[in-house]
Amino acid sequence: MKFGACYYPEHWPEERWELDVKLMKEAGLNVLRIGEFAWSKLERYEGSYDFSWMDRMIELLAAHGIEVILGTPTAAPPKWLMDKHPDIYMRDNKGIARGFGNRRHYCYNNPNYMAASDRIVTAVAKQYGEHPNVIAWQTDNEFGCNDTVYCYCDYCRAAFQAWLRQTYTSIDQLNESWGTVFWSQTYNEWEQIVLPAYTVFHLHNPGLELDYRRFASDSVIAYQKRQIDLLKQLAPGQPVTHNMWSEMNEINSFELSKDLDFASWDIYPNLCFTDQPDPRASAIQLDMARGVKQAPFWVLEHQSGAPGGNIMFPTPRPGELRRWTYHSVAHGADAIVYFRWRTCLFGAEQFWHGILPHDGIPGRRYDEVKHVGEELNRLMPLIEGSSAGAEVAIIRSYENEWVMDIQPQVMGHRYIRHFKSYYRYFYDHHIPVDLLSDEADFSRYRLVVLPHYMLSKPEAKQRIYDYAAQGGTVLLDFRSGSRLWDNRMSDQTLPGIYRELLGISITDYGILREGQTRSVQLSQDTHSYNAQTWYDVIHPETAEPIAWFGEDYYTGSPAATCNRYGQGAAYYLGMEPQPALMNALMDRICADAGAAPIQGIQVPDSIELTRRVSGEGREYIFAINHGTDLQSITLAEPLYELTTEQTIAAGTIELPGNGVFLFRKDHPLLG
Template identity: 60%
Template sequence: MYFGACYYPEHWPESRWATDARLMKEAGLNVVRIGEFAWSKFERYEGQYDFDWLDRSIAILAEAGICVVLGTPTATPPKWLMDKHPDIYMKDKQGHVRGYGNRRHYCYNNPNYPRYVRNIVTRMAERYGNNTNVIAWQTDNEFGCNETTRCYCNDCAKAFRVWLADKYEHIDRLNDSWGTVFWSHIYNDWEQIELPAYTVFPLHNPGMELDFRRFASDSVVAFQQAQIDLLRELAPNQPITHNLMGAFDEIDGFDLSAPLDFASWDNYPNLTFADQVNPADVAMQHDMTRGLKNKNFWVLEHQSGSPGGNFLFPMPKPGEIRRWTYQSVAHGADAIVYFRWRTCLFGAEQFWHGILQHDGLPGRRYEEVKRTGEELQRISSLIEGSSSGAEVAMIRCYDNEWTMEVQEQAFGHRYMAHFKRYYRYFYERGIPVDIVSDRVDLTSYKLVVIPHLLLSRPGFAERLYAYAAQGGTVVLDFRSGTKRWDNQMESEPLPGAYKELLGIRVNEYGSLMNGKTYGVALADPAAEASDAQASPATASTAANASAYLAQTWFDVIELEGAEAIATYAEDYVAGMPAATRHAYKQGTAYYLGMEPQPALMSALMNRICDTANVHPIAGVRSATPGVELMSRLQVNDTFLFAINHSETTGLLHLDEPMHELIENRQHAEGEHELPPNGVRIFRYTQPKNTTR
């Protein structure tokens, strides 16, 4: 397993490099990431390259047994280049130039920039493509960070028109798709098309807005592909990755990751304005990254100190770096690279703290990283490459996310916030989830959950029907089937393409504004009482419909073969279905016509998981809140991770005796304490099912 840090030798005197390498080795580090922001050091003057300093740094690291992930430095074109070609700068929606002084100050569609990118990447690949100590490449750095995906310059306008012409071929096909007859927007020529930038009111044609987001994402993918092609040619034996950003939605991560050898992401749990970090949100982003290629991933920037620019986010408390690291490993990380090795003395990230403080002396965080490295070195050969064993898939679709960004439909409603509600249900119960594309094979999953399937990729509806027909269980919810792939509204009765699968018709719908809720009653009173008994928090009010509340939205549903599993309890929709179940051939399709609050989400999803035969991870009968459970599977072994994210001692009850890897000792069946920040990895030494 690779275990290391992001290192910037150009920031420090060369006399310090050997000391850094020694300290890294003593801490168990075996890899560093280098070079992603060093273009002006590599090529201070146009055409004058200096890689000697990097050669010396790599050699010192190699002597200490530390290998290198080399970043292409294209996120930071140097000042001489920007002065020579100021048209490379991006423009914002108002037409203002986004100028020099930070990073990512380039437009993906500028015609001048690619030749300079080719030059620097070619020089680096020729020099290091056969260097055995360079084990991988990282393209650029955090594509799209700081809202740098969508540019509104003239070059992007020209490229957008070419993209549209290639897609639609004839201008009237575009007019039909966008519905430009509305507001007299009919186009006669491609050159008439503007970018959806600043106008008298921030409301553009939804078809145009969606196409622009697709175009901008494709532009990043094409920009990266040019680098990948060079690296494949000149460094064919070294894998390529990119450090994505989890829930970030400006770029289609599935498209961006497709040509990579493995996906990576940058994990900063404390980079939040929330009062408290929700470990479920971090777990979800790990699972999102694993799902990009449906295989294990790397964390190329892992928080090791307090992040910060002009102010500081929270500093990791003792034990948190180790806990976060194990959470990453539990969800499929086969490499951990901390950001950064040493906190920088200058520049915009003086307060973005690393393993070492500004003084470069080993301290508390260094010792914690060292301990973690020693533990991982002992157990990594057992768990590296293992899979999640998930029986549940959640489908993330960037096109639907962009559609709801363009038209949120209910005030303040966000696709990703809605997505998290489902994910947290599974997380809190120790049910592993794969977060995958709508293009993957679904047949290995017992349950597929698809939040907000407004529009469907051509052919997907047929695949979903086939999955259900063969015995799969599907969960769809409100707004499903309401849009065509071009973002026009569906003219068929709702839920459009999914009407037969769901056995319902949505006759009417509306939003619940200003915090309004609807009471919801479960259709089976006996089951409601059972749910309440299983959930003490709702037991006292189970008989009262107000124990279950819906928010945000309501569909007025007519049953056409389905049965109601929940009904509205008030207003003019009282007694009408709020959630439904439909037997479709050998499978089952559920529909949630509103957004459930947590108690209702639990009650509904408990039933759905039970009928789909989806259960928590085997081996643990129960765990107290705050204790995360996750599994990784090898051919004949299951590794059960138990991680206590709370500040109090947690309890977990083992179903049988198990061997624990970190402490290397046997644990008896029964209840065990898990201290704050505590981690246990239990191993089943014989073949087992992943769930009980």
């Protein structure tokens, strides 16, 4: 396993390096990420490269058996470059340049920046492309961080126009697709097309808005591809990754990952404004990291101390670093690189704490990292490369998320919030789930959930129909099939292209404002439930109602339905269930689909239960106590616990606060 930290040798006196590396080795670190912000140190003056300091750093690490992940330093272009080409600065939707002083202040479509970026990546790759101690490359750093994808400069406008020429066969086709006859917005020439910048009422054509978001995402992907092509040419034996992060949606992470050898993610479990962070918030990011390439991933920045720029977030308490690390491994991380080794004494991240504090003296966090390293060095060979064994997939569609961002339809509603309501159910019920693109192969899943699936390509639609026909269970919900790929509204009776699959027609619909609910009854259930956000007035055609509205003019009409299609089933939710209703509906749907929780271990609510499954079918089940209190869990059978290296008898056992059990459950055929 790769177990390490982010280190910035340019931040520290060279006479300190030897001590740092010695401490790293004693803590069990075997890899460092370096270089991703070192452009001005590598090229202080244009064309004058100094690799001597990095050479010495890499050789020092090699002498101690510590390998290197090397970052291309393009996330922070130096001042001399920005002064020479001020047009590199991104411009906001009012045309104002972002300015110097932070990072990610460049435009992805600026030709001067592309040329400068090519030069520095080429120089670094030539220097280290065949170095035996450089084991991988990281492109740039956190594309999209700090709202840095949408640029409204003249270069982006020209690039957008060129992108549209490739997308549409003619200007008339574009006009037809966008419906530019509305408000007299018809374009006669490609050069007339504008970016969706600041305007009256902040309202632009929805087709323009969606295509701009597609273009902006593609621009980042194309920019990264330039770097990858250079690295593959000059460093052919070294894999390339990128450290994605958060749940941000400015870039389609599925598309960004296609050119990478493996995915990586940055994870900060307590980068929030509460003393008790919700572990589901980090779990969903980790599952997203695993889902973008449907494979294990690396964590290239893992929280090791209190984050903070001008303010600080909570300091990790004893045991939390270990718990967070196992949380990441449980969801598919095959490498852990902590951010950062030592807390910086200067700059914009003085309060972003690392393994070592400002004084550089090892303390509690260092000891905890050392302990975790010792454990993982023993355990990871057993589980490295294994999958989640998920039987459920949730489809995250960036296209539909962008559409909902552009036109939420209900004030305050967000796609990602709705998406998380499904994820919460599976997490709480210990049902492993994969988060996938709609281009993925659904065939091995028992249940596929497609939140707000408003628009889709014909091939995706066919894949969904085929999956259900061949025995899969599909779940769609309100607004499904309501739009065409160009973001026009469909003129088909809702749910549009999914009407046959779902066996319903929708004759009316409406919004429920924040705080408004409607009662819902389930068949053979006397409980009272509530729905929010939306209501569809559903007419069953071949579908069977499984829930009904209990008030308003649509009283008695179905709120949710099930349609048998081929050998499978297609469910539809015509409203947003509140938590109790979501649980009741999903219990039924999962039972019907055969999507079962992890078996053999009963745990209280504060315990996370997840697993990794080896290629031979051996299960490794993680029980993680995200609380501080002692909790009881019950084993249905004796299980071998790997952290303590002992077999635990069936029955009730105690798991301390922040504690972790890792059980091995052998497949019957394995003995």
